[in-house]
Amino acid sequence: MSDQTTIKARSPFAEAFEMFRRNHAAVAGLIVLLLIVGVAIFGPLIYPGNPFDMVWAPFTPPGQDGYLLGTDYLGRDILSLLIHGAKVSLTVGLAAAFVTVTIGITVGALAGFYRGWVEEVLMRFTEFFQVLPTLLFSMVIVALFGASLTMITIAIGLVSWPAVARITRAEFLRIRELEYVTAARAGGVRNGGLIFRVILPNALPPIIVQAALMVGSAILFEAGLSFLGLTDPNVPSWGQIIGSNREYILDASYTVTVPGVAIFITVLAISLVGDGLNDALNPKLRQR
Amino acid sequence: MAFLKVLAQRIGYAVVLLIAVLVLNFTMINLAPGDVVDTIAADMGGANAELMAQIRAEYGLDQPVIVQLGRYIGRVLQFDLGYSYFYNRPVTELIFERLPATLLLVFSAQIFALVLGILLGVFAAQKPNGLFSHIVTLFALFGYAAPVFWTGILLLIAFSLKIPLFPVAGMRDVTIEGGFFPQALSIAHHLVLPMLTLGSIFIALYSRLCRASMLEVLGSDYVRTAKAKGLRPRDVVMKHALKNALPPVVTLAGLQFSAVISGAVLVETVFSWPGLGQLALTSILARDTPTILGILFFSALVVIVGNLLTDFVLRMIDPRVRGRG
Numbered sequence: 362m363s364d365q366t367t368i369k370a371r372s373p374f375a376e377a378f379e380m381f382r383r384n385h386a387a388v389a390g391l392i393v394l395l396l397i398v399g400v401a402i403f404g405p406l407i408y409p410g411n412p413f414d415m416v417w418a419p420f421t422p423p424g425q426d427g428y429l430l431g432t433d434y435l436g437r438d439i440l441s442l443l444i445h446g447a448k449v450s451l452t453v454g455l456a457a458a459f460v461t462v463t464i465g466i467t468v469g470a471l472a473g474f475y476r477g478w479v480e481e482v483l484m485r486f487t488e489f490f491q492v493l494p495t496l497l498f499s500m501v502i503v504a505l506f507g508a509s510l511t512m513i514t515i516a517i518g519l520v521s522w523p524a525v526a527r528i529t530r531a532e533f534l535r536i537r538e539l540e541y542v543t544a545a546r547a548g549g550v551r552n553g554g555l556i557f558r559v560i561l562p563n564a565l566p567p568i569i570v571q572a573a574l575m576v577g578s579a580i581l582f583e584a585g586l587s588f589l590g591l592t593d594p595n596v597p598s599w600g601q602i603i604g605s606n607r608e609y610i611l612d613a614s615y616t617v618t619v620p621g622v623a624i625f626i627t628v629l630a631i632s633l634v635g636d637g638l639n640d641a642l643n644p645k646l647r648q649r
Numbered sequence: 650m651a652f653l654k655v656l657a658q659r660i661g662y663a664v665v666l667l668i669a670v671l672v673l674n675f676t677m678i679n680l681a682p683g684d685v686v687d688t689i690a691a692d693m694g695g696a697n698a699e700l701m702a703q704i705r706a707e708y709g710l711d712q713p714v715i716v717q718l719g720r721y722i723g724r725v726l727q728f729d730l731g732y733s734y735f736y737n738r739p740v741t742e743l744i745f746e747r748l749p750a751t752l753l754l755v756f757s758a759q760i761f762a763l764v765l766g767i768l769l770g771v772f773a774a775q776k777p778n779g780l781f782s783h784i785v786t787l788f789a790l791f792g793y794a795a796p797v798f799w800t801g802i803l804l805l806i807a808f809s810l811k812i813p814l815f816p817v818a819g820m821r822d823v824t825i826e827g828g829f830f831p832q833a834l835s836i837a838h839h840l841v842l843p844m845l846t847l848g849s850i851f852i853a854l855y856s857r858l859c860r861a862s863m864l865e866v867l868g869s870d871y872v873r874t875a876k877a878k879g880l881r882p883r884d885v886v887m888k889h890a891l892k893n894a895l896p897p898v899v900t901l902a903g904l905q906f907s908a909v910i911s912g913a914v915l916v917e918t919v920f921s922w923p924g925l926g927q928l929a930l931t932s933i934l935a936r937d938t939p940t941i942l943g944i945l946f947f948s949a950l951v952v953i954v955g956n957l958l959t960d961f962v963l964r965m966i967d968p969r970v971r972g973r974g
Contacts, residue, residue, distance in 0.1 A: 489673075491907060491952075492670065492952050492953055493673075493907065493949060493952075494907050494945070494948035497945060500914075500930070500933055505936075506681055581796050584798075585796065585797070585798065588918075589918060589930060603796075607919075610802060610805065610810070611810060614806050618802070618803065618806070621802070624796050624799065625791075628793070629790065632793055633790070
C-alpha cells in the first residue's frame with residue numbers, strides 16, 4: 362500500500378496548522394513576533410530601571426560607554442526606552458484590534474443576518490465612519506478625552522472597524538443562504554444561536570486574517586499618534602521616541618532610525634503571520 | 650440623463666453624510682470635559698469665574714448644546730465655519746490657505762501610487778514566480794510595515810541631509826521670484842520627497858492587489874482566446890487583461906482616501922509641509938473648536954469628493970458598473 366492511500370482524515374484545524382507550518386516566511390514572522398512578546402514581558406525584568414531616567418550624556422552614539430543603542434537628546438538610554446515601549450505598542454495593538462473586531466463583527470453580523478432595513482441602516486453607518494478621516498478623528502478624541510492608553514485604544518478601535526464589518530457582512534450574506542443554516546433553522550435554532558453558533562464559526566477564517574492585520578495597523582496607528590505627541594507622556598512608546606528626537610536627526614539620526622526599526626520589524630512579523638494565516642485558512646486562494 | 654440622475658443622488662447623499670459628520674464632531678467636542686475658555690484661562694494663569702462666563706457668553710458657549718449645534722449647521726450651510734479663537738481669524742480663511750497644499754500632496758501621492766502600483770503589479774504578474782515578482786511582493790510587504798513618518802525621516806536623512814538633492818522642509822523657496830514656471834518648479838522640487846513618502850504605503854497596497862487581479866484575469870478564457878487568435882502578447886496584457894484587472898484596484902484606491910489624508914497629516918509634520926495636518930495639530934492642542942470642526946469637515950469633504958471621483962473613473966473603465974444605478 363502506498364503512502365497516499367493511508368492519509369488519515371485530519372481536522373480542518375490540523376490541516377490549517379500544517380499549511381501554516383510549511384510557510385517559512387510565516388513561521389519566521391511568528392518566531393520574531395514571539396521574541397518581541399518575550400521582550401515586552403520579560404525585558405523590563407532583565408533590563409530594569411526607569412527608562413525615563415537621564416542616565417548618561419545626551420547623544421552618546423550606539424555602542425559607546427556601554428549603551429548599546431546610545432542615548433537620546435535628554436541622555437536617556439534608548440535600549441531601555443525600546444524595551445519598555447514594546448509593552449505599550451503590543452498591548453495597544455492587541456487591545457485596539459480586539460475593540461475593532463468586536464464592533465466590526467457585531468455590526469457586520471447584524472447587517473448580514475437580518476438584512477432589510479437593519480442592513481441598510483448599519484451599512485450607511487459604516488459608510489459614515491469610512492468617510493471620517495481616521496487619524497484626525499482619533500487625534501481629536503485623544504486630545505479631548507485625555508491621552509491615556511485606554512483612550513488611545515478606544516480611539517483606534519472606533520475608527521478602524523468598518524473593514525471588519527464589511528468582511529463579516531459579506532461572509533454572513535454568503536453563509537446564511539447555505540443549506541446547513543436552513544437545516545439549523547428548520548431544527549428550531551433561534552436567531553441568536555444561528556448567528557453565534559452556526560454562522561459565525563464558519564465566517565471566522567477571513568475575520569481572523571483581518572484581525573491579525575488589524576494588530577499591525579493598530580501598532581502603526583499608535584506609533585503615529587505618539588509620534589505627534591498625542592500619547593501618555595508618562596509611558597514610553599516607540600513612536601514617542603521618534604517624535605521627541607525628531608529635531609536632532611542632523612546630529613544623531615540613530616535616535617530616530619533605531620526605534621523605527623523596532624516598529625517596522627514588529628509590523629512586518631505580524632503581516633507575515635497574517636499572510637500565512639490567510640493561505641492556511643482560505644484554501645481556495647492557495648494557488649496564487 | 651441616467652448619468653445626471655446618479656450624480657444628483659450621489660451629491661444629495663454626500664450632503665447628508667457631511668451634515669452627519671458635523672453633528673457627530675460637534676457633539677463629541679461638546680461632550681469632552683473642559684472647553685476653549687478653560688484653555689484661555691489657563692494661558693492667562695487663571696481667571697475668575699465672572700470673566701470666564703463673560704468670554705463664554707461672547708462666543709455663544711453659554712447656550713444649550715442643541716442651540717449651538719443648530720446655529721453651527723446653519724452657518725456652515727452658508728459657508729461660514731466660524732472664527733478661530735486661537736488664530737483670531739475666520740476658519741474658512743485659515744483652511745483655504747492650507748487646503749491647496751494638502752490637496753496637492755494627497756492627490757499627487759494617490760496618482761503616483763496608482764500608476765506605479767499598477768505598473769509594478771502588471772509586470773510582476775507576467776512571471777508570477779520570477780525574481781521581479783518576488784521583489785514586488787517584498788516591496789509591498791515593506792511598504793506596509795514601515796511607519797510612514799519613519800520612511801519620511803529616512804528619505805529626509807538620505808536625500809536631503811546626506812545627499813542634498815531635495816529641500817529639507819517647506820513647500821516652496823521664498824527667495825525664488827518670477828513667473829509661474831519657476832514657482833511651479835520650486836513646488837515640484839519640494840513635493841518629491843513628501844509624495845514618495847506618502848505614496849510608498851499605497852504603492853505597496855496597489856501593486857499587490859494589481860498583481861493578484863492580473864493573475865486571475867490572465868488565467869481566464871477570453872485572455873486565452875485573445876492569445877489564440879494571435880494577438881501580440883503586449884496587446885493581450887495591456888488591452889485585454891489590464892482593462893479587466895483594473896476595477897478592483899481603482900475601487901481599493903477609492904477606499905483609501907481617508908487613509909491617505911491620515912498619512913498626509915504625518916508626512917506634513919515630517920516635512921513641515923504647510924497643509925491642514927499642521928493646522929490640525931496646533932488647533933487640537935489649543936482646543937480651538939471652530940478650527941478643529943472646520944478641518945474635520947473639510948477632510949471629510951475631500952474623502953467624499955475622492956470617492957465620487959473614483960466612482961466616475963470606475964464608470965469610465967468598467968461598463969458593467971454603468972448598468973447599476
